[in-house]
Amino acid sequence: MDGGRFPFPFRPYHIQERFMEALYAVLDQRKVGIFESPTGTGKSLSLICGALTWMRDFEEKKREEAARLLQDEKRQSNEKEGEKNINSGQEKEKGSSGTTAEPDWVSDFVQKRAEREMVNKLKDEEMKRKRREERLELIRKNAQLKYAMKRKTNDDNDVEKLLQLSKQELTSEEKPQDDEDEGLIVAEYESDEEATPKTRTCDDDDDLEEEHITKIYYCSRTHSQLAQFVHEVQKSPFGSTVSLVNLGSRQNMCVNPDVARLGSLQLINDRCMELQKNKHDKQSKSDSEPKRRRGVAKATCPYSGYEKLMAMRDEVLVKVRDIEQLLQHGRDTHTCPYYSTRIAIPAAQLVVLPYQSLLHAATRKASGIKLKDQIVIIDEAHNLSDTITALHSAEVNGAQICRAHSQLSQYCERYRSRLKAKNLMYIKQILFVLEGLVRTLGGKVGLNPVTQRTESGSELLTINDFLFKAQIDNINLFKVQKYFEKSMISRKLCGFIEKYEGNGVKTNSSSLNKENRHIEGLGRFLQSLQNKPAAPPEQQEAVEDRPIMASPMMLVESFLFALTSSNKDGRVVMDKQECLAQGSIKFLMLNAAVHFAQILKECRAVIIAGGTMQPVADFKEQLLLSAGVSEERIAEFSCGHVIPPENILPMVLCTGPSGQELEFTYQTRDTPQMMQETGRILSNLCNVVPGGIVCFFPSYEYERRILGHWESNGILQRLSAKKKVFQEPKKANQVEQVLSEYSKCIQRYSSNGGGQSGALLFSVVGGKMSEGINFSDDLGRCIVMVGMPYPNIKSPELQEKMAYLDKNMPHVDGRSPGKALVENLCMKAVNQSIGRAIRHCGDYACIVLCDHRYSRSGTQQKLPEWIRSSTVIHSSFGPAFASIRKFFLAKRQTQQL
Secondary structure (H helix, E strand, O other), X not given: OEEOOEEOOOOOOHHHHHHHHHHHHHHHOOOEEEEEOOOOOOHHHHHHHHHHHHHHHHHHHHHHHHXXXXXXXXXXXHHHHHHHHHHHHHHHHHOOOOOOOOOHHHHHHHHHHHHHHHHHHHHHHHHHHHHHHHHHHHHHHOOOOOXXXXXXXXXXHHHHHHHHOOOOOOOOOOOOOOOOOHHHOOOOOOOOOOOOOOOOOOOHHHHHOOXXXXXXXXXXXXXXXXXXXXXXXXXXXXXXXXXXXXXXXXXXXXXXXXXXXXXXXXXXXXXHHHHHHHHHHHHHHHHHOOOOOOOOOOOOOOOOOHHHHHHHHHHHHHOOOOHHHHHHHHHHHOOOHHHHHHHOHHHOOEEEEEHHHHHOHHHHHHOOOOOOOOEEEEOOHHHHHHHHHHHOOEEEEHHHHHHHHHHHHHHHHHHHHHXXXXXXXXXXXXXXXXXXXXXXXXXXXXXOOOOOEOOOEEEEEEHHHHHXXXXXXXXXXXXXXXXXXXXXXXXXXXXXXXXXXXXXXXXXXXXXXXXXXXXXXHHHHHHHHOOOOOOOHHHHHHHOOOOOXXXXXXXHHHHHHHHHHOOOOEEEEEEEOOEHHHXXXXXEEOOOHHHHHHHXXXXXXXXXXXXXXXXXXXXXXXXXXXXXXXXXXXXXXEOOOOOOHHHEEEEEEOEOOOOOEOOOOOOOOOOHHHHXXXXXXHHHHHHHOOOEEXXXXXXXXXXXXXXXXXXXXXXXXXXXXXXXXXXXXXXXXXXXXXXXXXXXXHHHHHHHOOOOOOEEEEEEOOOOOOOOOOOOHHHHOEEEEEOOOOOOOOOHHHHHHHHHHHHHOOOEOOEOHHHHHHHHHHHHHHHHHHOOOOOOOOOOEEEEEEOHHHHOHHHHOOOOHHHXXXXXXXOOHHHHHHHHHHHHHHHHHHHHO
């Protein structure tokens, strides 16, 4: 059905039409838009239809403009031909007049040069567009068409380059040898200052890559959210015409069973790139040594053939598929979906990808993503600042540093005679840096990190102070980081350990000199970590590397990369524990705007969307204005919910049934009176609320304490008699099972009635059920928020973040930006949790905020407008309980009519 100027699968709500109009304007005016549309209001469809309508119109305008310019150029060319014939006679009459004036044709050439260049570019673009559309149309009409691939040699370079973007310069110029260890040894290294200049123009990269058409990059937090978005695209009016590419990690998209079964993301990445490297090595050897005897053939991936990838690329572009459908197509055709989707990016109109692929510059480059003059839509963006901060932070613990030092020491000892002097120099520098990192945690390398006792405590330092403390301030970390990238020492080390972990890790003692003897013992110890050590269980859990097979040197490399990426905006947190292995060093990024600025600068427009974006003020200040975006470029849009006002009953409960004031501060929330009053509130709610009640606690620790108190006092048993009690699991893989049982229990009540009136689910703010899970209809008729989930104010990271904001951000109305951050973190978490209940226009629910502090006007302003406008503050429990009973009684009577 048509939704006015916007094609829509059904008649859109009025707020959806407003959303699409505002979105269209932001895209057209090259702005940055903050869009808030509550979950259940059709936000995804509004984004799809609004953005793709703009793209359709934009492309149409481009085609019309191109046709007009080409027509003008043709007309002017005809006119000039006539003028040339007339002027030729006049020039002969003038002869050599001796004038120094510039000829008219020269000035005319200069004036028209830019226009001619534009016309030539348009001709080229039009020809490419027609070729692309004809090819895709051919495939659409004949899905089984076997597309014959006959291209020039430089087209091979195009795909090979894209295949290698995941890791620059995968291929190294190693001389072919029969030695099976040759691939583990780092190639001869030259720093940038010493390297011989290459005769290569800066345009070489562009020549090898297909030109990127105007496109929309849509990203969200999880693969399930991305899959849901793709399904909405498939149902939309654009589902049959848009070229959509779905990006994912190798772990999610690999169809090679020998690689996919490795499980770990790091191992899958390593193995995939090794197979690609073997493929390129094999091709280069076959070209250079056609007749020479070759050694044992190295394994290559049978799913990454050139013709297969190109054929699947076109299949990807002509039909919208989610990840599961891509995987099935890849298995059916024995083709790699991971690389096929990446080489389809340039010709795609809509690219769907997870947060990290877009927000992290190195990952963006590795994926072949170019943002210049493109559209970016970031959905579920309520925690965007925290996400960017987390992506650019890094942490490594004492056990991992010790393992990295041990492994690199053994690697160096084994290949010392075969490593060039420059490699040995940098390896020794890395070992020295690792010793310094362990030193900051109060330990020493070469000794068992589990048995080393250190003085516990936390310390937060600037990067320069940390380098001085580690005594590595004399090391040029930028050169060391460059060595990591160019030599791929972490990857070589990973292959070395994988090959020799059974015996090579315990290097033959006869080959060790006296000063390196301790490495053998440490190697045995570290090997024992993988064979279930005899350490106490609590230490085993704390020390284990997660996953144990991940290369510890890669974690160290990430940490050093973070250290070299920022100085003023970064801090280092040293968390010392009694055991060296449990201690950790963390790089903390304080200013997310530093990394978001490039996206904002390059893109034509950026859309930041979410169900609950409140509070917006600090978001704008810390992420947009700090990144250099002008106030005029920022546009805000917020809409109400599609439900009628009578379908929601939000309230602030200031006192409990016995008159106890509700204030869940750290000082009062653990008192028996407060815990018992909370139990009385839930017990009363269970009497009148049908279906499911979801109760959110501020932390796992408080949930544990209050449930323990209720169990010892019989409150939990009384609650269980009214509703079956469920608790949020601690393990993520158990969430589906708990939700399924919770849902079945409520369905049984809805259909059969019986003794229990539904179910009661205890959850935690910021936990596994506070985001991304829908408690629609009877699954969530009442949401109870116990207390205010303020973050731990004593956390060194939070204190430093507050101090940084107080120093660098403006104080609004005399309020400290640091204190505002704490309040906003709390209310963002609350808004995410209470937004779980209302999911569609016919839904209804009650929201109970149990803490008198919610009645403060400043706190009320941070609630979403569609909740705030209906919120009632109750100073006593009686009227509140009466309104809840009346609310559900009215809904039951309405359903019976």
